[in-house]
Amino acid sequence: MNKTIQLSKVMMKMYFSWSGKSGGQKANTAIVGALSIPLFIIWFWFLDSIIGGLHQVLAPMGLSPMIVAIALLLVSIFLLFTSLSSILTSFYFSEDIETYIPLPLHPYQIIVGKSIGPLITVYGLTLFGLAPVFLLYGMYSSASIGFYLIACITLLLFPIIPFILSGLLMMIVMRYANILKNKDRTKVLAGVFSFLIIIGVNVIIRLNQDAETVSQDIGQWLAEQEHLLWNTTKFLPNVFLATESLNAQLPIWQSLLSLVGFIAFTFVSVTIFLLAGQKLYYHGVRGLSGGSKSKKSIDIDSKSRTPFWSYTRKEIKLVFRTPSFFINCVVQNLFAPIFLAIILLLDNGMGELTAEIGSVDGKYILIGMIGFTLFILGTNPTATTAISREGRSWFTNLYMPVQPKTILFSKAFSAFLIQAISLVILFPVFAFVINIPWMYMSLWLPLALGTSWFSNLFGVYLDAKQPKLDWSDEQQVFKSRFVPLQSMLIQAFGFGIYLLILWQLPFTSVAITMGLLLLGICAAIYLTQRLLHSIAKNEFQRIQ
Known part of the structure; x- marks a missing residue:
């Protein structure tokens, strides 16, 4: 455990160290954070119009928890696909990977350290996508303080499962597919695939631009497809359990039981992920130094060019x-x-x-x-x-x-x-x-x-x-x-x-x-x- 913690600290410092940054660079980072606030306000305002319309349609039928369910489902799918390229790069194609392989470390310890960078990105996307939804839903539903406490726990644990699914998929693919010989092409395809997913989601949304009309139409569809949605969430236990724990219409004991189940399912998933990594990771990394990175020399002082x-x-x-x-x-x-x-x-x-x-x-x-x-x-x-x-x-x-x-x-x-x-x-x-x-x-x-x-x-x-x-x-x-x-x-x-x-x-x-x-x-x-x-x-x- 000590080695894992020390390795994670080293990798985290390599990713996010401030030691080499000047006071001006730190000040610029603070300025960027301040200037990003208006962008978040615009996003919050957009979600407010969507969630307000959905709540207006679903609340009279007692289906308002479906707002949380659909948000968790969409964010989970989004994280699942967008994590692929960052996991592939961090786990397999980073330049320092060969430095860690000869060290007296278990594969799971390297996996834990290598997960820090991609996980930070995943947590940022989750916070941006789910935090406003939870806040707005709580406001429209007049939720108690308990709802907000459970929402904070959900935000802390929810991104882990999509990340684990993406990581397991990449480790299986890298273990049994001969990707390393074409790793440059693999990186490009993974990145382009992520962009296509984002554009595809935009196409679906833009089929009707008006936020109120969109929310009304989605609300009617959700009301008609109630059983289909709940059955879909059951295929993703983290989504189902998180939704149940945030459902204020359930008895308090049932919400707490769902929360305990959500936490337990997350820790079990992490254990399975690390055990799978212990068996699969080194097999995928094997032969990495023989990848397709070609050596090219470029003559800067070409006689035919300035x-x-x-x-x-x-x-x-x-x-x-x-x-x-x-x-x-x-x-x-x-x-x-x-x-x-x-x-x-x-x-x-x-x-x-x-x-x-x-x-x-x-x-x-x-x-x-x-x-x-x-x-x-x-x-x-x-x-x-x-x-x-x-x-x-x-x-x-x-x-x-x-x-x-x-x-x-x-x-x-x-x-x-x-x-x-x-x-x-x-x-x-x-x-x-x-x-x-x-x-x-x-x-x-x-x-x-x-x-x-x-x-x-x-x-x-x-x-x-x-x-x-x-x-x-x-x-x-x-x-x-x-x-x-x-x-x-x-x-x-x-x-x-x-x-x-x-x-x-x-x-x-x-x-x-x-x-x-x-x-x-x-x-x-x-x-x-x-x-x-x-x-x-x-x-x-x-x-x-």
Whole structure:
């Protein structure tokens, strides 16, 4: 047990250590947390409209506990699928796995330590998905303090079962399937599968956009399918037992008995998981060092290319050839615009929106397009991980015969080229789905390119100030740091205020709007380029 605890502490420090962070980095993390509050408020407001409608339909029939049941069921399924890629990476494909294998450790001890990173993500998703549901349901049902205490215990234990199911599935697959020879392809497929699940859920939801109408329709369906739902939850005992323990309509002794059963079932599941890991884990890891990681040498000083273009080409190859980087930088580029297209195409009010475009002043169309473009571009982490992706090999840049500004700006330019995928998808969405006039499209395109260049310059600057080079798992570059979120929020709030001011100014001239937007973007580009030049001149040798 002592070894397990010590190993878990070591791995946790490797994932979440603050020892190497400066006071500024800690302050930035606090700022990001504060700026995330409005996003949570919007999510809470959306759930309030859904749960309020469901409670109004189900409460008169005594079926309001089905709200908790369906929330637990959906979150459980969501966690089950979204955990696959993070478990696969952490358990099998992290770079430090071969370090632990020769140590005098049991497989279950490594599994416990390796579960910390993915579990933190799972707990975050659970808290985001279930905590507002429990709070709102308790408020609408006038629940007692006992309900909230049981809800806290449920939040603490509920994510473990979906995580265990995903872990068992991965260990069985890795034990009997010859995946290690194609582990790069496996990573990509697991990541793409997670994105497809999210898009599929969105398609189902967007079949009817109005939150009240959705909740009313779902409520009627749940009332008609009461026995089907309860029978479905029985196939997932953790969902059934958690729902029963949170059901205020049951006698107190029955709720407590369900809670005890829920806790016992969780601990039994953990025991089975560790015993299975003891038998299966090393078999899946065996032969890992012989995976498909090919050794490639890239000549930066190619005679046919300048250092800038050679380094840019190297960066693009690194992103496309590394599965985790490809999923987070390229596939995520596709996700946001496709998500928008699905919302618009499945929206019942789409015809009204396209009809009203012609009656809206061009000023507001242009500002709206730029605002949405900035949001889409800001969510992509290609630039904000440009330096961190190098990992421990970053020091080689300090000795190459390439100027620091060339390295930094080529990283920004490679991110700019990759981010162009979003613009390529956004263009037909704006032009053919929303039917925005071509005059505004021609004005939007240079503004969007300028916004993208600024976004990538700013992202590289933030990553240079707060790099994470000591990662042992490629996913840590994206999941264990706040720089991408910080970049998005700063851009959204900074440019958002500027766009809001332009929106409120008493003029409707498209030419003036275009000029002011161009002026703001050029000023932002100038400032960020100066900041990046300062990094190259004064701080490049200290990046670590």
